[in-house]
Amino acid sequence: MYIFRQLPLLLLCFFIPFSAAAPLHRGAPASRWFSATATWYGSPDGDGSDGGACGYGSMVDVKPYRARVGAVSPILFKGGEGCGACYKVRCLDRSICARRAVTVIITDECPGGYCSGGRTHFDLSGAAFGRLAVSGERNQLRNRGVIPVTYRRTACKYPGKNIAFKVNEGSADHWLSLLVEFEDGDGDLGSMHIKQAGSSEWLEMSHVWGATWCKNGGPLKGPFSVKVTTLATAKTLSARDVIPANWSPKATYTSRLNFFV
Template identity: 80%
Template sequence: MSRRRGFDRAFGFCLLFVLLFNYCLVANGSPAQSGHTLSDLHWHPATATWYGSPEGDGSDGGACGYGSLVDVKPLRARVGAVSPVLFKNGEGCGACFKVRCTDRSICSRRAVTIIVTDECPGGYCANGRTHFDLSGAAFGRMAVTGEGGQLRNRGELPVVFRRTPCKYPGKNMAFHVNEGSTDYWLSLLVEFEDGDGDVGSMHIREASSTEWLAMNHVWGATWCIVRGPLKGPFSVKLTTLTTGRTLSARDVIPRNWSPKATYTSRLNFFS
């Protein structure tokens, strides 16, 4: 199945930088409708497949832009590609779901928790279907004990799913400054947002200002602002897409910030 990968390296190419610069000027950063919510405890029907190695972690990067984070805990083996109806042009990135197989002949009653890190736009995920493409490890965990291999041999499975809060014990929210960022074009990627997991809007505030400047959603979990010269340190305010909760990290990005660096806040929604 083809899917968009390797976006984490895209900022290194000059042409793409120019395209994103122009797009950032006009992108709409306003929240969209969230669809399935955390308060909805009902299970909804869908289908699921798996990709990668049979016992592997699945995605290699992915369309959300998390890059190598998908290969290490707490994301490791919990990654999932979802169809466009859940991906929401990237605004669904970071959301967490419980997925459970419904075939009682081989599936346990146990649900697996996955984090949206990728999109599967075609194949099983086309035509408005609600579909999950899971890592081999996550897919196999839905089976009764010892039958993970047999379950993977089934290919596509009927499943049920529902939203669930994201939990990153011991982790605070972090902001990765994307490659290519400058004093006039700043691009941030949100990491380890617990609770809703998704982002509806982002703002930054310069140290010498009381004004919150709106950032625009570009793709995946990436947001940007074109303005300048921007002077750090920067505070970042994030509002979730699903419930509209807000968190402000004061001066989280220092005055001497640099592209490709990650800056961790002292906060998270469950802290």
Template identity: 75%
Template sequence: MMHHRRSGQFLGLHFFFVAFASLSATGQPIHQLSDLHWQPATATWYGSPEGDGSDGGACGYGSLVDVRPLKARVGAVSPILFKNGEGCGACYKVKCLDRGICSRRAVTIIVTDECPGGYCSNGRTHFDLSGAAFGRMAISGNGAALRNRGEISVVFRRTPCKYPGKNIAFHVNEGSTDYWLSLLVEFEDGDGDVGSMHIREASSTEWLEMKHIWGANWCIIGGPLRGPFSVKLMTLSTGRTLSARDVIPRNWSPKATYTSRLNFY
């Protein structure tokens, strides 16, 4: 039975943006994830046997991992996939190889956490899945037997994230002020990961670069920063961009939730 607890500390800093978003007006082509081939890895499970996985996690999604669409699809990955937090939000299909106990069905997981030691150390490509996700790879009725095997060989590949009915949203993290503004992106279809973020103040034409601080959290130090703010993000995997105009209102507040009107799909 599994075992280790990952180093996911939740910094209780969250905030979503509701605003009018517009895709980049450059007419950019539709990019595809380049990693479409199955690759070898190993997998374990953690938490309760039929559980949904950990609360919080090293990406900073907090209680969102306990509810759909993340519920039961969360996963911790080794540093090679976690990418110091820039791998947060990426989606993978994982399936096991032993046809005697495993079905041909792959489970889809969303990176919400990191497993830095044990099976995940020494440059290994490893997935630590919720008990529910791990058991779902088995032939019907064999979930418990598969979990009893502990570490297993799997294959995996990137897959586009899909959040039907949801648009990209942003958390303004707790502790944000007019001089230190921290954001976290949620429900990003497609690549799922964020490679860079910029913010533009009211009545300004200059995009200010945000700094990646930990997990899926970004911040900007300056000020006083004056809203409403527009936000531009670029995905890590394929470099697609999306600009959300005036998504954070002038009278924004920490821990508020703002949702854009667009997504990548």
């Protein structure tokens, strides 16, 4: 489990604007397989993270995230912009590993050990790591510790789910913080905007950390429409009046839309 000391969200929103982040790299998720290494953490058949650096909290312990989560090295975490991206990971040792790949969702960052030094590394939940093995060899594979793997981006799929926005604790009429959930397709976000009631202007939000974005100013008046743009392919989706006028902190509001693939 990786535990990160987080500054108060309000300070982060002021001092880490999205425009200060590294330039976005456009283009479709890669279909090529690339080399990496992998380990596992948590209990042998467990879900891995209890929360994680992306900010999904207890959602990682339930479906559709459950047992499919993974922490990645900084090269894939991208300062939090890689949160929500989905990857297929495949073990290379045919003496013990199955030919199938497992699909994992990035919910956490692993900053040290095998994840340091610019390496590309996946630290998978015990359950996801075990699924790389042939039948009956899961424990043997776990006992090997670090293994060579290949990986590639893949479309995220959340059947029956639409994009949802959780209003983070502490949000008020001069500061709105949103966590994005269940984004089909690319899975990651490159930018996010909100539009207030009675306005035609889209206001750009700042990337705080992980899958969390915020907007300072105001007073901000709902209902709010939300526009999200993916990082990988710059696809855009707008959810009209998805957050009602009587919104409340810690509530989650689900849109009627998604990037269906």
